[in-house]
Amino acid sequence: MVRCLELARQGAGAVSPNPMVGSVIVCDGEVVGEGYHEAFGGPHAEVNAIASVGDGAVLRRSTLYVNLEPCSHHGKTPPCADLIVEKGIRRVVIGCGDPNPQVAGRGVAKLRSAGVEVLEGVLEAESKRLNEAFMTSHAEGRPFVALKLAETLDGRIATADGQSKWITGDAARLEVHRLRCSYDAVLSGAATIRADGSRLTVRHCAGRNPLRVVLDPSLSLSPDAPVFGDEAKTLLFASQSMEGSPSALRYAAIGVEMVFVEEGTGGLDLRAVLDELHRRQVLSVLVESGGRLSASLARERLLDKLYMFIAPKLFGGDALASFAPLGVSSPDEAPAFRFEPPRLVGEDVLLEAYTVR
Numbered sequence: 001m002v003r004c005l006e007l008a009r010q011g012a013g014a015v016s017p018n019p020m021v022g023s024v025i026v027c028d029g030e031v032v033g034e035g036y037h038e039a040f041g042g043p044h045a046e047v048n049a050i051a052s053v054g055d056g057a058v059l060r061r062s063t064l065y066v067n068l069e070p071c072s073h074h075g076k077t078p079p080c081a082d083l084i085v086e087k088g089i090r091r092v093v094i095g096c097g098d099p100n101p102q103v104a105g106r107g108v109a110k111l112r113s114a115g116v117e118v119l120e121g122v123l124e125a126e127s128k129r130l131n132e133a134f135m136t137s138h139a140e141g142r143p144f145v146a147l148k149l150a151e152t153l154d155g156r157i158a159t160a161d162g163q164s165k166w167i168t169g170d171a172a173r174l175e176v177h178r179l180r181c182s183y184d185a186v187l188s189g190a191a192t193i194r195a196d197g198s199r200l201t202v203r204h205c206a207g208r209n210p211l212r213v214v215l216d217p218s219l220s221l222s223p224d225a226p227v228f229g230d231e232a233k234t235l236l237f238a239s240q241s242m243e244g245s246p247s248a249l250r251y252a253a254i255g256v257e258m259v260f261v262e263e264g265t266g267g268l269d270l271r272a273v274l275d276e277l278h279r280r281q282v283l284s285v286l287v288e289s290g291g292r293l294s295a296s297l298a299r300e301r302l303l304d305k306l307y308m309f310i311a312p313k314l315f316g317g318d319a320l321a322s323f324a325p326l327g328v329s330s331p332d333e334a335p336a337f338r339f340e341p342p343r344l345v346g347e348d349v350l351l352e353a354y355t356v357r
């Protein structure tokens with residue numbers, strides 16, 4: 001199963017909105033075949049693994065390992081559960097169930113009713129974690145939302161003068177670009193984009209550019225801003241009241257796609273933004289923004305994960321905090337997180353934390 005997960009990861013950045021899946025075939029204690037889901041719309045992991053074993057007699061004596069329940073539906077490809085039965089594979093070992101309502105247990109049921117021995121839940125937590133975006137998208141009906149912060153030891157993202165370049169070092173910057181590749185979308189607000197001259201593209205490593213999502217309620221950014229450059233697609237969210245305005249027409253003229261949503265108290269209605277991204281099959285969003293948007297996401301309990309790059313520096317209490325006021329009066333009201341083991345990235349520390357709900 002460890003090898004399945006390793007294989008599955010090779011599909012990162014190429015399979016969304018489908019899950020990352022790897023499969024290994026074992027006969028008499030030896031790996032005789034393997035495969036993974038390589039591209040969206042392409043053959044599933046199980047199909048590739050089975051195809052890699054030429055000999056039908058070997059398959060009939062083998063166990064198939066896969067990190068996600070085999071599918072039972074006719075999608076862009078025929079059901080993998082049927083293929084497994086047809087090939088006479090006797091035993092299947094599964095990492096975790098498939099939350100896709102078209103599958104959701106039916107894959108396992110199909111296998112069992114055909115007499116295949118099925119073992120479920122092997123490295124289940126690791127399997128769910130690998131596809132956390134796919135899982136959240138099905139379970140919550142919205143994208144998985146991660147917030148990236150580059151801050152000082154005292155939780156500051158800019159000096160009192162508003163300077164934020166550069167808090168963390170080169171290694172952290174490279175790591176952020178790697179993160180961008182693995183997310184379907186990168187989201188930021190107009191003020192941060194203006195202050196940083198952000199492009200929100202992947203430049204320090206090889207990989208595809210995610211969709212850029214810009215929140216600019218009053219369409220204040222210039223259409224010439226680097227974030228609208230044509231090296232990646234940008235989706236611009238603005239307030240409903242801007243629809244048909246002269247500024248909106250200027251963006252339309254340069255081919256930037258706009259979505260108009262209602263405005264709440266602290267800016268655009270974030271649930272409406274996430275709803276729209278979900279409709280567009282965006283499974284995961286990496287937010288790289290300022291303290292106001294970070295606080296709104298935390299307040300509305302929309303954060304699934306934090307990536308905090310912490311620089312060994314102090315800016316002090318007059319500098320800009322990573323979160324605007326949250327209105328937490330007692331510790332038990334605070335949004336709470338669970339740390340992953342910390343990791344040194346160059347001279348900085350990367351703390352990953354998951355929301356505890």
Ligand code: AOF
Nearest residue numbers: 018019021037044045071075076077100
């Ligand atoms: C994959 N790759 O290796 C497995 C998947 O539209 P389709 O036919 O490609 O089906 C997509 C669904 O199939 C997907 O949402 C998931 O529920 C299931 N399993 N998908 O893309 C794979 N095993």
Ligand code: ZN
Nearest residue numbers: 044071079080
């Ligand atoms: Zn399948």
